[in-house]
Amino acid sequence: MTTVQNKFLGDKDFVETLIPQRFPFVMVDKLYSYSETELVSGFTIQVDAIFFKKDCLVEAGLIEHMAQSVALHTGYQFYLKSEQAPTGYIGSIKDIEIKKLPRLDEEIRTTVSILQEFGGITLVNVVTTLNDVEIAKGQMKTVLAK
Template identity: 70%
Template sequence: METIPLLNKEAVENLLPQKFPFVMVDKMYSYTETSLVSGLKIQNDNIFVDHNSFLEAGIIEHMAQSVALHTGYEFFLKNETAPTGYIGSLKDIEIKKFPKVDDTIRSAVTILQEFAGITLVDIVTTLNNEEIARGQMKTVLAK
């Protein structure tokens, strides 16, 4: 059963600082103050696709933009403009499988800590409910 996204491609893109062709999230399935589930259907024209496979950099960028989407949606709910954020650090990133063109991946973001514009998150990326990547990321909001 396909879950209907809370936000579709156009709404998601409005909440991200990245613009085409660098957008690596096209759906938001769920949102709470401490979590988010995002999605991406991998298209043939994606800049991180090589020989029909979605590359490591694309998976990591998808994870980072999932965190950015959480921040963007949080600010949207407060009727404020979201600040730009940056990846501060990556920890224990493990990629087990590379998705292919036309696959839809999902990332579940869990916020572990948030303090002074620095957010520590745990991220698990799945393809057809199978875990294909995981790790922790620290993001920093620009002042």
């Protein structure tokens, strides 16, 4: 696993170039580390996030953060090859377990682990933590548009 160059580490603007979503739908703002098989992303909960309600990020926002972390892996992979990343879609979400919802100004970190990749279809495990405590996990399958 390689740590992303420090100049990009907390650069929200750079991270946003790697995913197709735009404000107010962006649910990732940091890229901590990357390898071909794993990525660690971050997101600080802000009041202007589209899924922020009643002082916390709701379940749909947490799942969207997880999905955008997967998209960030693909986006950074294509960035390293100096290529435009294709659009991707969630093919399925499986075994999602949410234990806690993050509150305003808290930072969540998500680890995406690639389990299998073939023909533009990727199966991943996704684990989200808050202060090093697991708050959500699950599996996602994504499909790249041709």
